[in-house]
Amino acid sequence: MKVFVFLVLAIASASAGLLSQTAPVHPRDRTIVPSINGRITNGNNAVANQFPYQVGLSFTGSEGSWWCGGSIIDNSWVLTAAHCTSGASSVTIYYGATVRTSPQFTHTVSSKDFIQHVNYISLTVRNDISLIKTPAVTFSASINKIALPAIASSYSTYVGQTAVASGWGLTSDEATAVARDLQFTDLTVIENSVCQKAFSSLIVTSRVICVATPKGTSTCQGDSGGPLALDGTLIGITSFGSPDGCEVGEPAAFTRVTSYLEWIKSNSGVSD
Template sequence: MKVFVVLVLALASASAGLLPQTAPVHPRDRISVPSINGRITNGKDAVAGQFPYQVGLSFSSSKGSWWCGGSIIGNEWVVTAAHCTDGATSVTINYGATVRTSPQFTQKVSSSDFIQHESYLSLTVRNDISLIKTPSVSFSANVNKIALPAISSSYSTYTGKTAVASGWGLTSDSATAVASHLQYTDLTVIENSVCQQTFGSLIVTSRVICVATPKGTSTCQGDSGGPLNLDGTLIGITSFGSADGCEAGAPAAFTRVTSYVDWIKANSGI
């Protein structure tokens, strides 16, 4: 019996690092609640052409609609989060927009042209990535692709690097609608071991990349699927944050693109 008790305690201790201290939540699924501090997320307004690879994605389904972000990676391909495409029947892609309601042009794509990762698992936020095959677009100053990481950078952690996240997501926990103007902010990549202290190692695997969110600066509802850009390279796709809110100061997490360059190439040729 004593051995059994010791074993149980050892398992409980080991699992403590596996399980989240704070529940992870996709920005798409976050419910707006009043913010105690009433702060905005400290984002800045983007100017025209600053993020030509950024697209706005308006998804539709029989159960409603939702807004996500995405990144152009080729003339016929957009990459976003699997939790954005999950359950959708179609998407309207907004290209070249700074003001969300004034894109350069739009395309409507049905779910038959979605390639959602075959091993996406919402419970543990695994493989949160999808591709969208689009009609071919011509690139311009306001509509262009972002580079994917080189295969040789597959082992880069990016810890300590400052990357740029962008999107039309909520600008505070108390906001009730996504932003009208494209926002961006600089965020510093942190070690996964630090992120695991909040979300556990079951959630934060090597295929996840996390950033610190000082002063309430973070991704929020509506930013799902959007880019994390480091020096012109897409290193992250907005995946999840803390259920405590965008301004809670907990890390924000992204799908680590270096872990999926082979998958992207196999499915898109890019």
Template sequence: MNIFIVLALAVATVSAGVVPQDIPVHPRDRTFAPSISGRITNGKNAAENQFPYQVGLSFSGSGSWWCGGSIIANNYVLTAAHCTDGASSVTIYYGSTVRTSPKLTHSVSSSNFVQHANYDDETLNNDISLIKTPTVTFSASINKITMPAIASSYSTYVGQTAIASGWGRTSDSATAVAKNLQYANLQVIANSVCQTSYGSKVVTNGVICVASVNEVSTCQGDSGGPLALNSRLIGVTSFVSSKGCEKNAPAGFTRVTSYLDWIKSKSGISA
């Protein structure tokens, strides 16, 4: 993220009446060179078939980068707009626990991306994209995650413990490639609490935040991946603190319940 964008975001947030204590960045933007290394900071190794809805996404464009995503139908993956933004193609890794050993891969071009038209890379709002994929056959290792019900759109989930998963960095200084899919249990916090870190321009009703405790958080490489609660998809990994993934600052996700209508209109998929 360049200096202009960071300053513009800070000014815009102050003008909204909430003075931020931190600057958010997309996990993808925290690396200085394209990388697919690392895992969730201080997470746990996932068991085989524990997260059959998790996919790895290897994007190509002006460079290359790694993100996560969630299977929401046998022909659609949900991820973050900052992952698809600027990409010309993606290779989807299905059924991986060991990142380099997927059960199946498919490659599709950007013509199969449905990026939210109002995605804003300054405020980070509307950070959500769909990827239309070839049809896959579900199994123990490859399966969809259930979408949240429309009725749950009014739930904040505050105080509940959700699970984030992905292959993001193990630490702010990590350089080694992660072998196994990682996951972490993270407690959802109120948006008002998250706004004290990032301001109300960033933390809107379309965002859900979790607390980072004991240096456990999402990090570079986790972008676009799932935040699940009771086997339902409630968040898409969107941003972390610019200070680092191990600074115990809140992590932000796109709130899926805020985009159920958008998902249905673009893919026909409903809860």
């Protein structure tokens, strides 16, 4: 998981009324600790084959290297966040890992096989979604795809339902040791109106899904691009959180997958 670098929101005064004092920050970019890795805070250790759709993504680019998560949606496609692919020249994909450094195998893919949303805007975290075309993989108990939501569920808010987020990295805002094991935690989806109080309606649009983070349990540094799953279906892509830290109790935000089903299908051919 990639370390967070704070987003500086310099919006014109005409838009100032739409912004809160809390600027969103990507899990990839948090600079609270001097490490390029992070994980779900106060989560649980996953067991082997629990999340076969989870992949680790080790990106390299002109600004260095960083870690993100991703989800297998087809044997030749991984779905992740645009802020993970942004600025990268290549990525090494870690398949079938529970111990982060011990995947079943890896594939390295160049940026020519990235499909980043053309209208991704980092300033307001719009369209934070990317596809990665990969060599075909054979599915197994440890490596498998996750289902996309059905078109019929596009209007579901999921409010009040409990979904599971997963990823690797640090255990807290202060931790510096890289996690050995894949982590996961259950998180409850909240109303966007509640999330807007933390990040504003300019940031939290209908294409964002937010969760509560009680007792310091949240996505954190390096969880960027990873999955938020509900009953075996991918409903969110880890996107941003509070710049004050992962354990402060502020909502965590995800790209809402149901808002991008047509985009995913038109660019990859993958649908529910």
